[in-house]
Amino acid sequence: xxxxxxxxxxxxxxxxxxxxxxxxxxxxxxxxxxxxxxxxxxxxxxxxxxxxxxxxxxxxxxxxxxxxxxxxxxxxxxxxxxxxxxxxxxxxxxxxxxxxxxxxxxxxxxxxxxxxxxxxxxxxxxxxxxxxxxxxxxxxxxxxxxxxxxxxxxxxxxxxxxxxxxxxxxxxxxxxxxxxxxxxxxxxxxxxxxxxxxxxxxxxxxxxxxxxxxxxxxx
Amino acid sequence: xxxxxxxxxxxxxxxxxxxxxxxxxxxxxxxxxxxxxxxxxxxxxxxxxxxxxxxxxxxxxxxxxxxxxxxxxxxxxxxxxxxxxxxxxxxxxxxxxxxxxxxxxxxxxxxxxxxxxxxxxxxxxxxxxxxxxxxxxxxxxxxxxxxxxxxxxxxxxxxxxxxxxxxxxxxxxxxxxxxxxxxxxxxxxxxxxxxxxxxxxxxxxxxxxxxxxxxxxxx
DNA sequence: GTCTATATTCCGATAGAC
DNA sequence: GTCTATCGGAATATAGAC
Numbered sequence: 001x002x003x004x005x006x007x008x009x010x011x012x013x014x015x016x017x018x019x020x021x022x023x024x025x026x027x028x029x030x031x032x033x034x035x036x037x038x039x040x041x042x043x044x045x046x047x048x049x050x051x052x053x054x055x056x057x058x059x060x061x062x063x064x065x066x067x068x069x070x071x072x073x074x075x076x077x078x079x080x081x082x083x084x085x086x087x088x089x090x091x092x093x094x095x096x097x098x099x100x101x102x103x104x105x106x107x108x109x110x111x112x113x114x115x116x117x118x119x120x121x122x123x124x125x126x127x128x129x130x131x132x133x134x135x136x137x138x139x140x141x142x143x144x145x146x147x148x149x150x151x152x153x154x155x156x157x158x159x160x161x162x163x164x165x166x167x168x169x170x171x172x173x174x175x176x177x178x179x180x181x182x183x184x185x186x187x188x189x190x191x192x193x194x195x196x197x198x199x200x201x202x203x204x205x206x207x208x209x210x211x212x213x214x215x216x217x218x219x
Numbered sequence: 220x221x222x223x224x225x226x227x228x229x230x231x232x233x234x235x236x237x238x239x240x241x242x243x244x245x246x247x248x249x250x251x252x253x254x255x256x257x258x259x260x261x262x263x264x265x266x267x268x269x270x271x272x273x274x275x276x277x278x279x280x281x282x283x284x285x286x287x288x289x290x291x292x293x294x295x296x297x298x299x300x301x302x303x304x305x306x307x308x309x310x311x312x313x314x315x316x317x318x319x320x321x322x323x324x325x326x327x328x329x330x331x332x333x334x335x336x337x338x339x340x341x342x343x344x345x346x347x348x349x350x351x352x353x354x355x356x357x358x359x360x361x362x363x364x365x366x367x368x369x370x371x372x373x374x375x376x377x378x379x380x381x382x383x384x385x386x387x388x389x390x391x392x393x394x395x396x397x398x399x400x401x402x403x404x405x406x407x408x409x410x411x412x413x414x415x416x417x418x419x420x421x422x423x424x425x426x427x428x429x430x431x432x433x434x435x436x437x438x
Numbered sequence: 439g440t441c442t443a444t445a446t447t448c449c450g451a452t453a454g455a456c
Numbered sequence: 457g458t459c460t461a462t463c464g465g466a467a468t469a470t471a472g473a474c
Contacts, residue, residue, distance in 0.1 A: 048440075112341065177391040254449060
């Protein structure tokens with residue numbers, strides 16, 4: 001399904017280059033503050049050329065978000081399907097998120113993007129409002145199943161905690177820590193803070209930031 | 220020091236009306252996506268009229284943030300100074316924040332403002348970057364002292380927890396919950412989630428959302 | 439598939455009348 | 457203190473050449 005870059009048409013390569021550039025710039029400066037001209041310029045074409053591939057700024061944003069999500073989901077599924085250990089998504093999702101944040105803390109990439117765009121998109125009527133709403137709901141559900149698994153797997157098992165509430169708190173913590181980290185990286189160790197939270201819950205998450213998962217090939 | 224509205228000059232009233240309007244609009248749509256013309260229009264003047272009071276868009280943003288902060292700080296100080304109970308800021312700051320979020324959850328007002336602008340301001344070079352950086356540092360310090368107090372006052376006292384780390388987590392949680400709440404209010408009870416977090420730490424925060432504090436008169 | 443050229447709208451900011 | 461008028465620039469988007 002996923003072709004190697006060498007086999008792609010010139011148009012498809014340009015399209016991917018635009019998406020990659022858009023991701024970088026939106027991550028740096030949000031959505032409203034960025035112009036198509038700037039994205040096009042950094043991608044090596046004019047803004048009119050860019051509009052050959054996307055109908056407008058909104059389309060570029062949503063396409064980028066959706067493709068990014070799909071790549072991430074496929075990476076998780078293929079890791080699980082590889083069968084080297086865990087055999088379902090809920091057995092790995094909490095660890096995956098920890099590792100994801102650890103990787104982003106050492107090499108900032110797309111994490112700022114989601115925080116900036118999600119807050120910007122909270123205005124109803126924003127082009128990505130529905131997308132983010134659905135994304136948070138899905139993530140919360142997946143993570144809730146992950147917490148239910150971790151609670152049962154913990155030694156001793158954790159009882160009396162609501163997995164859904166913990167999922168909500170975990171996501172909120174990850175988002176909020178991102179803001180503090182971007183403003184003041186030296187004072188904020190996101191991974192340590194998240195592991196500490198899991199520790200409070202009764203989950204021993206030692207070493208979860210280092211679990212080996214395949215690098216995903218970004219768009 | 221603070222005059223009643225009736226005694227203000229016409230210019231001062233206009234100035235405050237502009238600040239109030241700016242707060243509303245920035246809270247709705249962030250900074251980059253808002254024009255001075257729109258703020259001015261909703262305040263009942265032209266954008267040229269607005270620029271009689273502020274040197275530019277950046278000035279409007281920073282003045283608004285700083286005055287908002289000052290009003291909040293003064294409200295806390297005057298409550299403490301009233302001497303009806305707690306005699307220092309650290310004895311009330313955690314409860315104050317809970318009540319503040321409870322009030323904002325029932326009557327959304329300025330809470331979205333800080334989440335949206337702070338993420339937008341994480342780009343270095345943003346006009347409010349330094350402001351937010353300093354704000355988070357100060358808030359974290361104040362809240363850390365608050366947690367140290369609450370840990371000592373808890374029954375039984377909480378031991379072995381780092382107040383600074385808890386302050387960081389509490390702020391992150393509040394910010395992150397705000398995003399989920401704005402996207403999906405029905406699924407997110409911010410106050411319940413924060414009280415649950417305090418409960419995990421060993422702090423019984425029952426009823427903290429209902430503590431009586433004087434309404435602050437907003438700008 | 440990408441360009442130039444352009445239409446249209448809106449931006450922040452200034453000058454100066456009243 | 458607030459206005460009209462306007463500047464210079466940049467935005468999204470379209471039309472059509474190559």
